[in-house]
Amino acid sequence: MKKAYIVSTGTELLLGTTMDTNSVFISEKLFENGIRVVAKSIVGDNEESIRRAFKLGLESADVVISSGGLGPTLDDLTKTIACEVMNATMELVQEEVHRLEDFFARRKRKMPEINLKQAMFPPEAVILRNDLGTAPGMYLSKNDKIIILLPGPPREMKPMFINEALPVLIKECGSECRRAHMRTIKVLGPGESQVDEMLSEIIDDPKGCSLALLAKDGEVHVKVTAEGADEASSQVILDELSARITSKLGDGVFGYDEDTLVSVVANLLMERGKKVAVAESCTGGLLSKMITDLAGSSHYFWGAVISYSNEAKNLYLNVQNATIEKFGAVSSETAREMAMGIRNRTGVDYGIGITGIAGPEGGSETKPVGLVYIALADATDCIVKEMRFVGGRDGIRMLSARTALDILRRRILSKG
Amino acid sequence: MKKAYIVSTGTELLLGTTMDTNSVFISEKLFENGIRVVAKSIVGDNEESIRRAFKLGLESADVVISSGGLGPTLDDLTKTIACEVMNATMELVQEEVHRLEDFFARRKRKMPEINLKQAMFPPEAVILRNDLGTAPGMYLSKNDKIIILLPGPPREMKPMFINEALPVLIKECGSECRRAHMRTIKVLGPGESQVDEMLSEIIDDPKGCSLALLAKDGEVHVKVTAEGADEASSQVILDELSARITSKLGDGVFGYDEDTLVSVVANLLMERGKKVAVAESCTGGLLSKMITDLAGSSHYFWGAVISYSNEAKNLYLNVQNATIEKFGAVSSETAREMAMGIRNRTGVDYGIGITGIAGPEGGSETKPVGLVYIALADATDCIVKEMRFVGGRDGIRMLSARTALDILRRRILSKG
Numbered sequence: 001m002k003k004a005y006i007v008s009t010g011t012e013l014l015l016g017t018t019m020d021t022n023s024v025f026i027s028e029k030l031f032e033n034g035i036r037v038v039a040k041s042i043v044g045d046n047e048e049s050i051r052r053a054f055k056l057g058l059e060s061a062d063v064v065i066s067s068g069g070l071g072p073t074l075d076d077l078t079k080t081i082a083c084e085v086m087n088a089t090m091e092l093v094q095e096e097v098h099r100l101e102d103f104f105a106r107r108k109r110k111m112p113e114i115n116l117k118q119a120m121f122p123p124e125a126v127i128l129r130n131d132l133g134t135a136p137g138m139y140l141s142k143n144d145k146i147i148i149l150l151p152g153p154p155r156e157m158k159p160m161f162i163n164e165a166l167p168v169l170i171k172e173c174g175s176e177c178r179r180a181h182m183r184t185i186k187v188l189g190p191g192e193s194q195v196d197e198m199l200s201e202i203i204d205d206p207k208g209c210s211l212a213l214l215a216k217d218g219e220v221h222v223k224v225t226a227e228g229a230d231e232a233s234s235q236v237i238l239d240e241l242s243a244r245i246t247s248k249l250g251d252g253v254f255g256y257d258e259d260t261l262v263s264v265v266a267n268l269l270m271e272r273g274k275k276v277a278v279a280e281s282c283t284g285g286l287l288s289k290m291i292t293d294l295a296g297s298s299h300y301f302w303g304a305v306i307s308y309s310n311e312a313k314n315l316y317l318n319v320q321n322a323t324i325e326k327f328g329a330v331s332s333e334t335a336r337e338m339a340m341g342i343r344n345r346t347g348v349d350y351g352i353g354i355t356g357i358a359g360p361e362g363g364s365e366t367k368p369v370g371l372v373y374i375a376l377a378d379a380t381d382c383i384v385k386e387m388r389f390v391g392g393r394d395g396i397r398m399l400s401a402r403t404a405l406d407i408l409r410r411r412i413l414s415k416g
Numbered sequence: 417m418k419k420a421y422i423v424s425t426g427t428e429l430l431l432g433t434t435m436d437t438n439s440v441f442i443s444e445k446l447f448e449n450g451i452r453v454v455a456k457s458i459v460g461d462n463e464e465s466i467r468r469a470f471k472l473g474l475e476s477a478d479v480v481i482s483s484g485g486l487g488p489t490l491d492d493l494t495k496t497i498a499c500e501v502m503n504a505t506m507e508l509v510q511e512e513v514h515r516l517e518d519f520f521a522r523r524k525r526k527m528p529e530i531n532l533k534q535a536m537f538p539p540e541a542v543i544l545r546n547d548l549g550t551a552p553g554m555y556l557s558k559n560d561k562i563i564i565l566l567p568g569p570p571r572e573m574k575p576m577f578i579n580e581a582l583p584v585l586i587k588e589c590g591s592e593c594r595r596a597h598m599r600t601i602k603v604l605g606p607g608e609s610q611v612d613e614m615l616s617e618i619i620d621d622p623k624g625c626s627l628a629l630l631a632k633d634g635e636v637h638v639k640v641t642a643e644g645a646d647e648a649s650s651q652v653i654l655d656e657l658s659a660r661i662t663s664k665l666g667d668g669v670f671g672y673d674e675d676t677l678v679s680v681v682a683n684l685l686m687e688r689g690k691k692v693a694v695a696e697s698c699t700g701g702l703l704s705k706m707i708t709d710l711a712g713s714s715h716y717f718w719g720a721v722i723s724y725s726n727e728a729k730n731l732y733l734n735v736q737n738a739t740i741e742k743f744g745a746v747s748s749e750t751a752r753e754m755a756m757g758i759r760n761r762t763g764v765d766y767g768i769g770i771t772g773i774a775g776p777e778g779g780s781e782t783k784p785v786g787l788v789y790i791a792l793a794d795a796t797d798c799i800v801k802e803m804r805f806v807g808g809r810d811g812i813r814m815l816s817a818r819t820a821l822d823i824l825r826r827r828i829l830s831k832g
Contacts, residue, residue, distance in 0.1 A: 014453040016444025017630050017639065019435065023458070028432025037430040039465050040458040042439075049455050049476070056472060060465070193528050193550075196489050203490075212461065213489060214428050215569065223428070278722075284708025285701035288722045292700025295776055295809055303728035305721055306694075306704045312719035315761070316732060345731065360711055390522075391548050393711055395571050 005057030009068035068152030070135035088122035128164040181234040269300035278304035279338040317341030335373035421473030425484035427460040484568030486551035504538035544580040597650040685716035694720035695754040733757030751789035
């Protein structure tokens with residue numbers, strides 16, 4: 001499998017204001033085409049840093065792909081440095097001079113002298129067309145190493161990489177450029193170290209696959225990559241191992257690859273023609289927002305009441321004032337009345353109620369920050385779960401919303 | 417000025433699925449504290465890559481800050497490698513063992529054996545507390561070089577970096593660590609190129625400051641950095657220039673630095689003892705979620721109805737079926753009835769109604785995707801704005817919620 005190293009240049013990427021999205025895009029496309037990114041460097045428009053990054057890249061990988069630094073100004077340095085480390089000499093390419101002159105003529109301007117720099121290339125390089133800006137890219141292959149230079153602006157970089165650079169790269173890598181077989185198994189319930197223990201036997205002997213665990217927003221993702229001799233055998237190894245993993249983890253597994261908890265619940269509701277309505281307190285609209293992030297959610301989402309005050313609980317959900325007085329707004333009883341209230345008022349199949357203390361204030365000895373009650377009402381029953389989450393206001397709210405979706409998921413599944 | 421090198425570890429950061437937001441956050445905080453980031457490396461959970469990145473970091477900078485790889489599993493390697501390159505030896509720290517045992521006990525679980533690894537540190541290191549997870553961080557200073565290890569999950573990394581690591585770092589850097597005088601002026605309304613034109617005179621002659629414009633979620637941030645000879649003169653230059661910028665941009669400026677649109681509106685409501693309630697359709701709970709992101713929002717937020725169906729609009733907001741039939745669910749008239757409906761039903765000072773087409777489906781010739789009506793009802797009036805947003809479902813929803821907040825902000829301010 002060929003290895004790639006990505007270099008993103010631009011001082012703005014080091015100031016904490018601009019995100020380096022280029023390398024993420026490039027990584028994804030490389031991965032899909034069976035080229036593995038071993039590391040990335042993000043450096044300023046600084047000669048020494050760029051040189052170091054290119055050298056480290058050529059040491060660690062077969063292909064170095066950089067973006068940025070192809071403009072006409074003094075701090076645009078990548079092409080010069082790339083040619084230096086690759087031992088190549090640039091000369092003026094007349095065809096590119098004409099292209100630049102045209103570019104400016106179409107905008108009714110004369111080409112500034114300084115742009116001539118953008119028409120300099122080593123004769124052995126492939127020049128990558130840029131229809132959206134003045135900076136052409138460069139593909140230079142020499143002594144078993146490849147350097148690809150792309151412009152910095154994403155709207156110029158993306159089409160150039162996809163249409164101009166990637167085809168040449170894939171052609172040159174030839175049969176070596178094999179698509180990796182990868183699957184992500186998504187788990188909710190057990191934490192990372194629990195999943196690690198549950199899978200210890202498989203992790204010790206992954207049968208031709210590599211495994212990685214990743215904890216994210218309360219979920220654990222098990223990433224499995226198969227590296228079989230060929231396409232077909234990779235697929236077989238991957239299918240076998242992911243079946244074994246899924247059986248070890250049971251109903252903690254909620255989905256695969258592109259699935260999200262929301263999309264999985266959405267599909268379950270749609271397949272069965274069911275609708276849900278939500279009554280949210282501490283999550284303050286987060287659960288509804290997550291459900292409606294998906295286009296088409298109006299098919300199964302009736303709507304919600306964000307009952308952030310006691311009056312709202314009473315007015316819109318029929319929560320009894322006596323219940324709130326006796327047990328408190330954060331109580332199993334209130335959660336139950338919220339879930340049943342929204343279900344009764346709206347006539348949908350499932351009503352969810354969430355009430356809790358997201359913090360950082362408002363906790364007490366008996367009802368600490370992180371205490372959340374989640375209720376689910378359907379035609380036969382109303383179940384209430386008491387949860388104790390840890391992790392700051394945002395974390396507690398996120399875990400509450402996700403747990404509510406997971407309770408709904410398990411409830412629908414248990415009914416077959 | 418001290419130099420820093422950031423290392424983000426995690427194989428998921430190389431696959432094109434996960435964005436490295438940690439290094440962006442760390443860069444910003446370092447910059448604010450006068451420490452310059454010279455480069456970043458993003459590497460997989462791979463021993464050799466991590467070692468190379470640490471070594472390059474120590475060669476190029478005074479401080480190396482890494483995130484990720486502090487978990488209990490086999491592919492968590494950063495601490496071991498950091499100690500190796502810094503020539504330090506780890507031993508088991510009993511206090512940390514107890515902290516870990518407590519962490520699991522509070523979750524009614526026994527600590528797995530593999531977590532013991534997280535209690536190993538060199539005696540000369542400062543252990544950085546992690547209240548939100550099992551992985552403590554580490555601050556190790558030796559032979560004029562500093563390595564700081566932080567956990568990967570942003571919600572654990574951020575508080576640890578701000579509260580535990582940065583104070584030690586600033587203390588150790590001493591007077592060298594000069595705070596750059598920086599102010600961010602936040603604008604909503606005019607776009608980036610409009611702001612650029614409005615400030616052209618200042619941009620051409622920024623009087624000892626540097627200016628950068630950054631477009632973000634529909635806002636434009638003007639970042640002003642003063643580099644005067646000393647603290648006092650920097651402050652003077654900065655104050656003068658930001659006053660000039662603010663006067664050029666008028667009421668488009670909604671806040672400064674840590675202000676967010678939500679926090680600014682929250683303060684306006686609180687100062688005046690006013691309350692708001694919200695009726696959301698296309699935003700699906702996003703506006704409520706944004707308002708309740710702030711702790712203490714129950715002081716001014718009554719709650720919301722997410723009227724994702726026509727029945728919800730009718731049942732909870734008194735929107736007339738005839739209105740929906742005649743003008744459609746996405747119409748100025750429906751938005752008005754939503755805002756007035758929620759205000760009348762709840763008795764709060766301000767009622768907001770949002771209805772629109774977030775897409776990607778559901779648009780038509782006359783009502784295209786991006787068409788959004790936002791209504792604001794108060795005691796004297798109900799204003800409705802018709803907006804035509806561009807930018808995908810998430811973007812349209814985000815812009816709708818922000819515009820609603822901005823309409824409320826301007827309305828409150830216009831009343832003095």
